[in-house]
Amino acid sequence: MRASIVANSPDLTLDIILYGTVVLGLFGFLWIYHGRRDRQFFELERRKITFHCIRCDHLYTEKPGVEIAPCNRCGHQNARLKF
Numbered sequence: 001m002r003a004s005i006v007a008n009s010p011d012l013t014l015d016i017i018l019y020g021t022v023v024l025g026l027f028g029f030l031w032i033y034h035g036r037r038d039r040q041f042f043e044l045e046r047r048k049i050t051f052h053c054i055r056c057d058h059l060y061t062e063k064p065g066v067e068i069a070p071c072n073r074c075g076h077q078n079a080r081l082k083f
């Protein structure tokens with residue numbers, strides 16, 4: 001009895017598992033990559049600082065790190081809102 005035919009089957013199974021792992025890994029990588037990119041974009045949006053003008057009641061946003069920003073409607077200098 002030759003072992004070649006019997007040994008053929010585990011090899012094929014290993015190939016399928018290997019292929020499946022590569023495909024799953026690729027999808028997993030893409031999912032994590034896109035997920036991280038979306039989160040970074042979301043973080044940047046969320047971190048925008050909201051300003052409220054006490055003179056004209058206008059709401060506007062500025063980049064993070066800005067403490068005082070002029071109102072883009074009337075030019076009044078407003079301090080950032082603290083939540």
Ligand SMILES: [Zn+2]
Nearest residue numbers: 053056071074
């Ligand atoms: Zn204003």
